Structure formats: structure tokens, C-alpha cells
Amino acid sequence: MEENVHNVTTTLTCDAHSSWQQFLDYVRGRCSQTAFENWLAPITVVETASQEICLSVPNIFVKAYLLDNYKQELALFFPLDTQGELAITFVIGQPKERVAVVAPARPSPTQQVAEEDLEFQLKLNQFYSFDNFIEGPSNQFVKSAALGIAAKPSRSYNPLFIHGGVGLGKTHLLHAIGHYIKQHHKKLRIQCITTEGFINDLVDCLRNKSVDKMKRFYRSLDVLLVDDIQFLQNRLNFEEEFCNTFESLINQNKQIVITSDKPPGQLKLSERIVARMEWGLVAHVGAPDLETRVAILQHKAEQKGLVLPNHVAFFIAENIYANVRQLEGAINRLTAHCRLLDQQITEELAEKTLSELFQLVPKQKVSVEHILKAVASVFQVRVNDLRGTCRTKDIALARQVAMYLAKELINDSLIMIGAAFGKTHSTILHACKTIENKIKNEESLRRQIALCRRSIGN
Numbered sequence: 160m161e162e163n164v165h166n167v168t169t170t171l172t173c174d175a176h177s178s179w180q181q182f183l184d185y186v187r188g189r190c191s192q193t194a195f196e197n198w199l200a201p202i203t204v205v206e207t208a209s210q211e212i213c214l215s216v217p218n219i220f221v222k223a224y225l226l227d228n229y230k231q232e233l234a235l236f237f238p239l240d241t242q243g244e245l246a247i248t249f250v251i252g253q254p255k256e257r258v259a260v261v262a263p264a265r266p267s268p269t270q271q272v273a274e275e276d277l278e279f280q281l282k283l284n285q286f287y288s289f290d291n292f293i294e295g296p297s298n299q300f301v302k303s304a305a306l307g308i309a310a311k312p313s314r315s316y317n318p319l320f321i322h323g324g325v326g327l328g329k330t331h332l333l334h335a336i337g338h339y340i341k342q343h344h345k346k347l348r349i350q351c352i353t354t355e356g357f358i359n360d361l362v363d364c365l366r367n368k369s370v371d372k373m374k375r376f377y378r379s380l381d382v383l384l385v386d387d388i389q390f391l392q393n394r395l396n397f398e399e400e401f402c403n404t405f406e407s408l409i410n411q412n413k414q415i416v417i418t419s420d421k422p423p424g425q426l427k428l429s430e431r432i433v434a435r436m437e438w439g440l441v442a443h444v445g446a447p448d449l450e451t452r453v454a455i456l457q458h459k460a461e462q463k464g465l466v467l468p469n470h471v472a473f474f475i476a477e478n479i480y481a482n483v484r485q486l487e488g489a490i491n492r493l494t495a496h497c498r499l500l501d502q503q504i505t506e507e508l509a510e511k512t513l514s515e516l517f518q519l520v521p522k523q524k525v526s527v528e529h530i531l532k533a534v535a536s537v538f539q540v541r542v543n544d545l546r547g548t549c550r551t552k553d554i555a556l557a558r559q560v561a562m563y564l565a566k567e568l569i570n571d572s573l574i575m576i577g578a579a580f581g582k583t584h585s586t587i588l589h590a591c592k593t594i595e596n597k598i599k600n601e602e603s604l605r606r607q608i609a610l611c612r613r614s615i616g617n
């Protein structure tokens with residue numbers, strides 16, 4: 160088992176930047192702010208072509224501090240070698256960034272283009288494949304569109320415009336298209352860039368007077384994948400160059416895929432480019448529903464070698480629902496905890512470890528009415544029953560849950576809350592105590608209450 164976990168970690172941590180970020184997030188809450196700023200913040204990840212992790216430290220003291228104090232924690236986020244030692248190398252001082260190479264671009268006919276290929280290498284996150292993308296009602300359409308494009312570039316929809324909120328898989332799908340095309344259409348020249356990357360390249364090229372080279376490179380592509388086009392807003396000079404590149408490619412029937420946090424019509428960009436982006440297919444990626452979130456959690460847990468009982472996955476998915484990145488964060492934290500403390504995963508452990516990530520209901524806006532409605536629907540009773548005096552077991556329990564939630568969610572005195580239920584404050588207090596005791600042992604009740612909270616939150 161232990162062996163297995165290490166292996167999984169080894170393959171997972173190749174995305175050194177995100178592992179380092181996760182490590183920082185993990186230790187941030189466990190050391191003083193000053194220690195963090197002085198010792199950990201100055202460390203950066205150096206990109207290398209190989210699988211090993213390389214950290215840049217300003218001096219040997221920082222390296223020694225890191226290894227002396229955080230060896231165990233580092234082992235949670237970074238690969239170990241066959242001897243069980245951390246597979247991390249260090250460079251001292253400010254290194255020149257080396258660039259990660261996913262694969263060499265296709266050899267091109269002229270020396271000139273080959274040189275340019277070296278400069279604009281294709282970088283894709285190796286984990287963002289179609290296989291690793293969990294499908295559900297909120298993303299089925301966009302995934303099929305992406306697969307369609309990947310299978311037949313320039314012969315289905317062009318451009319494909321993917322939009323949706325943060326952390327819902329837009330970049331993942333974009334890179335998945337990239338991987339697929341690289342594998343199945345080896346001859347096609349493909350580039351994947353963030354809009355910021357495009358702008359930065361352009362700035363560099365302007366400075367080096369090599370804009371022509373960049374133009375030549377981009378306009379010779381067969382497939383251009385552009386991430387986060389919203390960053391082109393308010394960048395007037397760059398918008399024009401981007402628009403020219405875009406039109407030049409589209410006019411040669413070259414495939415373009417764009418992602419954005421909003422639909423084309425809501426972007427503050429020129430009408431010309433908005434119209435161009437609406438030409439093809441505009442596909443929305445939404446927040447995943449409960450079942451999909453559970454499937455995502457299980458998939459990520461499996462990749463980490465973490466055994467996640469299904470009811471705990473449901474519990475987490477009920478409490479984290481806006482964003483897939485947070486689901487990943489939850490799995491990373493749980494993995495770290497379970498390995499450090501050598502504990503089994505239970506709902507309690509999940510609640511304790513993840514409570515900051517859970518999306519809590521804002522206190523002020525909730526009314527007794529909201530609560531009664533939510534409780535009635537989760538417990539399958541009528542609101543009138545909850546207001547009434549009937550003492551059958553199911554109704555009495557649901558009524559107590561409503562009172563318990565009212566005390567938790569409404570910022571008011573027990574007397575006022577009691578009045579809203581037509582009860583005394585001691586009845587409310589008794590209900591709260593009863594429920595508090597029950598949920599210590601009854602997972603299903605805890606889950607029902609979590610559902611109520613969520614439905615109140617919506």
C-alpha cells in the first residue's frame with residue numbers, strides 16, 4: 160500500500176509548480192507568517208526538461224532550513240526515489256529558467272522555422288487528457304465538441320469557443336485537445352498559449368525587433384489553442400495583433416480553440432473579433448452536479464492512492480460544489496492528513512480537515528421560512544406539519560432539525576427564534592441539544608442536515 164502511494168505520487172508530482180503551490184498552502188497555516196515569508200516564499204520552482212523537481216533557493220541556508228524542517232511534509236507532495244529519499248535537486252542563486260519540453264515540434268522544412276519552433280515550444284499539462292476528464296451533464300456537450308475538434312481539426316466547428324467559471328475544466332479540455340492532436344495528427348503544427356503568454360511573447364519580440372518571426376510562427380500553425388482570452392480586454396495594441404493572427408489562420412481554415420470566463424458577447428473586445436469568435440461553436444461548461452463531483456473526487460483519490468469511502472465522497476461533494484479545483488484541493492489535504500497521522504478517512508476527519516473549504520451559508524439572509532422549506536423538502540414532510548404540533552417521529556425529528564438550523568443560521572436570540580416557531584426558547588434549546596447528540600452517531604442525519612444547509616444556501 161505504502162509502496163503504491165509513493166508510485167502514484169511520483170507520477171503525479173510532475174506538475175512541479177502545482178505541487179509546490181500545494182505544499183506551500185499546506186505549510187502556510189502551520190508556521191509563523193515571518194518564517195513563511197523569510198524562508199519559504201523566496202523558493203521557486205525551476206522548470207526542467209526531465210521529471211525531477213528542481214527548486215531554486217537564494218542561498219544554502221534556505222535549502223538547509225527547508226530540509227531540516229519540512230522533510231516529512233515535502234514527501235507528501237513530491238516524489239521519492241527508490242531509496243525513499245526526496246527526489247528534489249536544488250540550484251543556488253537565481254537560475255536562468257529552463258523550459259519544459261513536452262515533445263519536439265514536427266521537423267520543419269526550413270532551418271528558419273525549425274529555429275522558431277524551438278523558441279515557441281508546445282507546453283501541455285500532462286494530466287489534462289480526455290481520459291482524466293470526468294463527464295457529467297454540465298460538461299458533456301463541451302467535451303463532445305472538444306473531442307470532435309481533436310478528431311477532425313478544421314473539419315468540424317471553427318473556432319470552438321469554450322466559456323465558463325473558474326476551475327471548471329476549460330484549460331483541462333484545451334490541453335486535452337492538444338494532446339490528442341499531437342498523438343493522432345502528428346503532422347499538424349500546433350501551439351497552445353495563454354493570452355498572457357501571447358502578450359508577453361509579443362512584448363519580447365517587439366523589444367528584440369523580432370515581431371516578424373513571431374508573426375511567421377503563429378501564422379504557419381495548423382491548430383492554435385488560446386487560453387483565457389478575457390485577458391485581451393483593455394489591451395488595445397495587442398488585441399489588434401491577436402485579431403490579425405486569428406483572421407489569418409481562420410482564413411486559411413486552420414483550427415482555433417479559445418477559452419474564456421464569459422461568452423464572446425460579454426467580452427469588452429472589438430465587435431470585429433467578437434463576431435469572429437461567434438462564427439463557430441460557442442460551448443458552455445457549467446458547475447458539475449453532485450454525482451459528477453463524487454465521480455471526480457473518486458477519480459482524483461484513486462490517482463493519489465487514497466481510499467475514499469463513498470459516503471465521505473458524498474459528504475465532501477455536498478459541501479464543495481462551485482469548483483473542481485477545490486475538490487482537488489480537498490483530496491490533496493485529506494491525502495496529506497491521512498498519511499501524516501496514519502488515520503482512516505471518516506466524515507469527521509473530512510469535516511475537521513476541510514471545514515475551511517466548505518461553502519458555508521451566509522448567516523444574515525436566512526429566514527425561518529427558508530429553513531422550513533429546505534427541511535420539508537429534504538425530510539419529505541410538509542411545511543405545515545413542521546409548523547404544527549403533530550408528534551409522529553419523522554415530523555418531530557424534522558421539526559427539531561429546523562430549529563437546530565435556525566439557531567445555527569439565523570443571527571437572532573433564542574427567544575426571537577422560538578417566537579418564529581411558536582415555541583419557547585427552551586424548546587429550541589432542547590431541540591438543538593437533541594440534534595447535536597444524534598449527529599454524533601448518525602451519519603445519515605448529518606448528511607441530511609448538510610443537504611438542508613446547501614439548499615438554504617441556494
Ligand code: ADP
Pocket residue numbers: 286287291292293294298323324325326327328329330331332455483484487
Ligand atoms: P479552468 O481553466 O476552467 O479554470 P481547469 O481546467 O484549470 O479550470 O481545472 C481546474 C482543475 O480541475 C484542474 O486540475 C482539472 O484537471 C480539474 N478538473 C476540472 N474539471 C474536471 C473534470 N470534469 N474531470 C476531472 N478533472 C477536472
Ligand code: MG
Pocket residue numbers: 329330331386387
Ligand atoms: Mg484555466
